[in-house]
Amino acid sequence: MSAPENSGTDELITLPAQAQDQLFREARTANTFTDEPVTDEQVRAIYELVKFGPTSLNQQPLRVVLVRSAGARERLVSMMTGRNQEKTAKAPLVAVLGADLDFHEELPKLVPFMENPQALFEDPAARAESAKFNTAIQIGYFIMGVRAAGLAAGPMIGFDREAVTKEFFPDGRHAALCVVNIGRPGPDAWMGRLPRLAYDEVVSTV
Numbered sequence: 001m002s003a004p005e006n007s008g009t010d011e012l013i014t015l016p017a018q019a020q021d022q023l024f025r026e027a028r029t030a031n032t033f034t035d036e037p038v039t040d041e042q043v044r045a046i047y048e049l050v051k052f053g054p055t056s057l058n059q060q061p062l063r064v065v066l067v068r069s070a071g072a073r074e075r076l077v078s079m080m081t082g083r084n085q086e087k088t089a090k091a092p093l094v095a096v097l098g099a100d101l102d103f104h105e106e107l108p109k110l111v112p113f114m115e116n117p118q119a120l121f122e123d124p125a126a127r128a129e130s131a132k133f134n135t136a137i138q139i140g141y142f143i144m145g146v147r148a149a150g151l152a153a154g155p156m157i158g159f160d161r162e163a164v165t166k167e168f169f170p171d172g173r174h175a176a177l178c179v180v181n182i183g184r185p186g187p188d189a190w191m192g193r194l195p196r197l198a199y200d201e202v203v204s205t206v
Contacts, residue, residue, distance in 0.1 A: 023147050028190040030152035031087060033183035038093035038151065040066075043182075046145040053141035057117065058110045061103035061131040062138035065096040065168045075167055080179070081158040091154065091181035096168045097142065098176045099135035101128050132177065139178050146182055152189065154181035 010017055021027075043066060051060070067073050076096070077089045088094055100106075104121040111117045121127040139155070146153040156179045164176040 022150075023144055027147050028152070028185075028193070030154045030181065030183070030185045030189045031191070032186035032189045033091050033152070033154075033181065034186045036092060036184045038182050042149055042151070043093075043095075046142065046149050049148060050138070050141040050145035053138065055134045055137055056130065057107070057120070059103055059130065059134045060106060060110060060138075061100045061135045062142070063098045063100050063169070063174055064142070065098070067094040067096060067168075072168075076159075076164065076179070079160045079163045079167070080156070081160075084156045084158045084179075087154060087181055088156070088179065092183035093181070095180045095182060096164060096176055097135070097139050097178040097180060098165065098169050098174045099128075099131040100174055101131050102173045103127075103131050103134075128175070132175065135177055139180075143180065146180070151182055152185040156180070 010020070013020060015023075043064075047064070067076050073089070073094065076094060077085050080088050101124075104118040104127060107114075107117040107121075121130060143153045143155055157177070159176075159179055161176055164179070165174065169176060
C-alpha cells in the first residue's frame with residue numbers, strides 16, 4: 001500500500017494521527033474480506049456511535065437491514081450488478097441501507113421542543129427528498145463507524161434499486177439507497193489510493 005498523501009496540517013487536527021489514518025488516510029473500500037464473522041454486538045456498537053451524527057432537524061431516516069440468512073443473501077446477490085455479485089456473496093456481513101420516506105412520523109419524539117414538526121413535511125415529494133438526503137449523510141456516518149470499529153466497509157450502489165427495495169423493505173415506505181459489505185479486510189482487499197482534488201480546487205472564499 002502506498003503512503004497516503006499528507007498535507008502537512010496534521011497538527012491542526014485534534015484527533016490522534018492513528019485515528020486519522022484509520023478513519024481517512026489509510027482506509028479504503030474493501031473488495032475482499034476474511035471469514036471472520038461480524039456480530040450483532042459489533043453492529044450495535046457502530047450504530048450507538050454514529051447515531052449522534054448531525055442531520056437536518058434531527059431527522060433519523062436511516063434504516064438498516066442485516067442480510068444474514070443464506071436465502072436472503074442469495075436473493076440480494078442476484079440483484080447486484082457485475083463484480084458486486086461476487087463481493088456481496090463472499091462478505092461476512094451485508095447490510096442494506098435505506099431511507100424511511102415517512103420519517104416525519106418520528107419527529108415529535110426527536111424534536112420535542114417543536115409543536116407538530118411533522119407538518120413541515122406534509123408534501124410527499126419534499127419529504128422523500130429530505131429523507132434521501134439525510135439518509136445519505138447517515139450512510140457516510142455508518143461507513144466511518146464501521147472503520148472506527150476496526151472493520152472495513154465496501155459500499156455499493158450498483159444494484160437493482162427497485163428490486164432490493166421491494167425485497168428488503170416491502171412495506172412501501174422505504175427506499176433502498178446503498179448496500180454495504182462489512183468485515184475484516186482479506187488478501188488484496190485494496191485498490192491503490194486514487195487521486196483527490198486539492199484544497200484550492202474545492203474551496204473558495206467570497
